[in-house]
Amino acid sequence: MLQVPFIRDNKEDIIARLAKRNIDATQMINDAIALDEDRKALQTLLDNTKAESNALSKEIGNLYKSGEAQKATILKEKTTQLKESTKNYEQELNDKVEALTTLLYKIPNVPHASVPKGNSDADNEEIFNEGEIPTLHKDAQPHWELAKKYDIIDFELGNKITGAGFPVYKGKGARLQRALIAYFLDKNTAAGYTEYQLPHLVNEASCYGTGQLPDKEGQMYHDATDDLYLIPTAEVPGTNVFRDVLLNETDLPIGITGYTPCFRREAGSYGAHVRGLNRLHQFDKVEIIRVEHPDNSYKAFEGMIEHVKDILRELKLPFRILKLCGGDTGFPAALTYDFEVFSTAQDRWLEISSVSNFETYQANRLKLRFKNSEGKNELCHTLNGSSLALPRVLAGILENYQTEDGIKIPDVLIPYTNFDSIS
Known part of the structure; x- marks a missing residue:
């Protein structure tokens, strides 16, 4: 299947060359790029959420060691929310990846430049x-x-x-x-x-x-x-x-x-x-x-x-x-x-x-x-x-x-x- 970076960098050329197959691939190509943008945005949210959760976990550990249990308890509630957000982001990310993969499987290979146009x-x-x-x-x-x-x-x-x-x-x-x-x-x-x-x-x-x-x-x-x-x-x-x-x-x-x-x-x-x-x-x-x-x-x-x-x-x-x-x-x-x-x-x-x-x-x-x-x-x-x-x-x-x-x-x-x- 086509690689997304290749699709993004050669969008118009791919659409033109797939037209040799008598296919208007405009919608599929645009959808693939959009799904990949959504995937990257979700990946960034997920990474940031995990990083914040890890940082809070370390801070909670330090608070317990210093005897500030009340502050630690408050932060634990926030980590619980972050873990729930992480779970949701992971599911959304998996859905986007699956949708993108399914779409890419449906896009045929790009014909070589020498391939002539034709129907049959x-x-x-x-x-x-x-x-x-x-x-x-x-x-x-x-x-x-x-x-x-x-x-x-x-x-x-x-x-x-x-x-x-x-x-x-x-x-x-x-x-x-x-x-x-x-x-x-x-x-x-x-x-x-x-x-x-x-x-x-x-x-x-x-x-x-x-x-x-x-x-x-x-x-x-x-x-x-x-x-x-x-x-x-x-x-x-x-x-x-x-x-x-x-x-x-x-x-x-x-x-x-x-x-x-x-x-x-x-x-x-x-x-x-x-x-x-x-x-x-x-x-x-x-x-x-x-x-x-x-x-x-x-x-x-x-x-x-x-x-x-x-x-x-x-x-x-x-x-x-x-x-x-x-x-x-x-x-x-x-x-x-x-x-x-x-x-x-x-x-x-x-x-x-x-x-x-x-x-x-x-x-x-x-x-x-x-x-x-x-x-x-x-x-x-x-x-x-x-x-x-x-x-x-x-x-x-x-x-x-x-x-x-x-x-x-x-x-x-x-x-x-x-x-x-x-x-």
Whole structure:
């Protein structure tokens, strides 16, 4: 979340930049400043009242020692009143702090200066495009038909076991999934990321820490009995590894990677654009997460972009990169680039990765800091990216690598699959 001193010092700029998200944040920003002024005034009253009470307590002690019990009794009545005032001020202060925190949780991150204005994904800017779109044979099919033809993904069986959006991978389909996970993890660890095996459920504090709550309230699967949430992405447990952590400047940068299943309640709509693997409630994803010095985070961001490019080049999939507009940028992100692969069989682009810089927004919620060279505590910057999300990568492979005789396996994956085609 945004820091109050930052809000106070950059009020007009914050309001202007949040307008890129199509939000008029004027009232929220003014309320945050006003609540903080009330908080500071109450804190001053509380501190003064406690100081006066402590001084009187010492004076009462001295009066008793000098035999002036009557004067001491009079002062004791005043200390009783001061203690009652202290109690009231503490309650008022707690209420103000809670109200301020609740409000700050509702204010999204300020978009980076380079983020374009826009209302939806239609307003995102294409900034990079690479790869040759293959020419398929005349009977080419979308991946959901290929999955049925070669018996590698069973959507109907998943629907029977659980419901729509929970596919069952079978035979070479399951092995190709496992191969992609292993390949992604190997690429990430070779690039210096430390592999973590992370929990698939998290507590409420973890969801607040990365910004899923309160923004995504109702969009995550929630176990009310234990008050735990199924993770929508490995970003949540992975970034919360560093919650309430004070690092040394020499510890930075830190990079971790992990594979997890991901769970999302988003219902979506009907039609070919959400058929098959295009939108799921459960899917597999390999994530990369970075904790960076503020001076280095955008250099690290560019490095993450190049890392994902390298993976897609090795898979030989045509892809493009979009800079998300303000209206399509996630609640906690300052800047997000989306990667999309082209599905020749569907004749459309499929999102397969988002890389985001959150600057200090998550770190402030997480209380993730480092001690700088001057010995002062400073908030870190956090970043994350999909490296990669499997469903649409798999869809792209099945569709773009199909031939009349079957589906070829990308060369880079053959050492992981131990087969070179599906037929």
